[in-house]
Amino acid sequence: NAGVTQTPKFRVLKTGQSMTLLCAQDMNHEYMYWYRQDPGMGLRLIHYSVGEGTTAKGEVPDGYNVSRLKKQNFLLGLESAAPSQTSVYFCASSRQGSSETQYFGPGTRLLVL
Amino acid sequence: GDSVTQMEGPVTLSEEAFLTINCTYTATGYPSLFWYVQYPGEGLQLLLKATKADDKGSNKGFEATYRKETTSFHLEKGSVQVSDSAVYFCAPRTDNTDKLIFGTGTRLQVFP
Numbered sequence: 001n002a003g004v005t006q007t008p009k010f011r012v013l014k015t016g017q018s019m020t021l022l023c024a025q026d027m028n029h030e031y032m033y034w035y036r037q038d039p040g041m042g043l044r045l046i047h048y049s050v051g052e053g054t055t056a057k058g059e060v061p062d063g064y065n066v067s068r069l070k071k072q073n074f075l076l077g078l079e080s081a082a083p084s085q086t087s088v089y090f091c092a093s094s095r096q097g098s099s100e101t102q103y104f105g106p107g108t109r110l111l112v113l
Numbered sequence: 114g115d116s117v118t119q120m121e122g123p124v125t126l127s128e129e130a131f132l133t134i135n136c137t138y139t140a141t142g143y144p145s146l147f148w149y150v151q152y153p154g155e156g157l158q159l160l161l162k163a164t165k166a167d168d169k170g171s172n173k174g175f176e177a178t179y180r181k182e183t184t185s186f187h188l189e190k191g192s193v194q195v196s197d198s199a200v201y202f203c204a205p206r207t208d209n210t211d212k213l214i215f216g217t218g219t220r221l222q223v224f225p
Contacts, residue, residue, distance in 0.1 A: 004156075031211065042202065042215040043157075050211075058212075090156055098208040099145040099164040104156040 002026055004105035006091050012111045013081045021076040021108050023091030031094045032074035033102065034058075034066060036087040043090065049074055050096070081112045115140045115214045119203050122220035126193055134188040134219045136177075136203030144205035146170075146179050146186040147213065151200045160188075160201070193223045 007022040023032065030051050035043040045058030049068040063085060065077045074093075078085060088109050094102040117138045126132060138144070145164040149157040161170030166181035177188045186203055200220050204213040 035215075040217060042217040043213075044215075045212060048212070092157075094211075096211065098206045098211055099162075100206075101147070101159050101162065102206075102213055104149075104158070106156045 004091055004093055004103050006089075006105040006108050008108060009106070010109045010111075012113065013078075014113055015082060017081050018077070018079050019081065019110075020078075021089055021091075021110075023074045023076070023093075023105060024072055025074075025091075025093040025103070026072065027093060027103065028071070029093035029103075030071075030096050031102075032068065033092040033094075034064070034074065034076045035090045035092065036060065037090060037107075038087050046076065046089075081110075083112045086110060086112045115144075115205065115207055117203055117205060117214050117216040119201075119216040119219045122200075122218075123222050124219060125222045125224070128195055128223055128225050129192045130223075132188070132190040132193045132197075132221065134201055134203075134221070136186045136188065136216075138184050138186065138203070138205045138214070140184075140205045140207050140214065142208040144207045146177070147204045147206060148175070148177055148186070148188050149202045149204060151202065151218070153199070157202065193221070195223050195225055197221060198223045 033048040034046040047066040052071040091105040092102040148160040150160045161172040163170040163179035200218040
């Protein structure tokens with residue numbers, strides 16, 4: 001089992017460029033999440049999904065879009081990157097239920113110039 | 114709203130010292146409580162969890178007890194090692210939203 005994988009590991013963008021971050025999980029989890037981690041601010045939830053074909057906004061959704069066309073994949077898109085989106089992005093997945101563990105990917109480091 | 118408060122770091126200890134990282138939370142309903150650890154350059158890993166009041170989670174010598182009356186989930190270890198140097202996150206997961214609530218984390222630095 002690979003668990004949760006993220007692609008790419010590192011990316012540099014210029015302001016205004018677009019990109020898509022891919023998250024994949026092989027644990028048949030219903031729930032998937034995208035977080036960003038910035039220095040001194042912990043993890044903040046961007047968007048999440050409770051099942052294939054469904055998505056919802058988290059705490060900081062502006063400037064991002066997501067899609068969950070397949071149960072195992074959760075895509076995070078930046079349509080027009082801004083320097084404020086420089087961050088480390090983590091994907092996570094879990095089964096349904098508050099007692100279930102969220103499993104995290106290794107992260108994608110994004111630098112927007 | 115739901116929130117979590119952790120002691121600010123960095124916490125700096127010598128090897129074999131006793132560790133306590135305080136965590137208190139505000140959450141509706143009956144959350145499950147998690148401690149995650151993040152080693153340098155890596156993602157978060159589950160360290161331990163407790164799903165109901167008075168439960169004790171334990172792993173790798175770390176322990177934390179779910180204290181509903183004080184809404185706390187303090188992390189302890191009797192003898193830390195250099196390899197425990199990392200950032201530790203306390204995170205309740207609420208039973209009405211299934212979301213984890215993260216604080217800013219506590220950085221632990223252990224010196225030989």
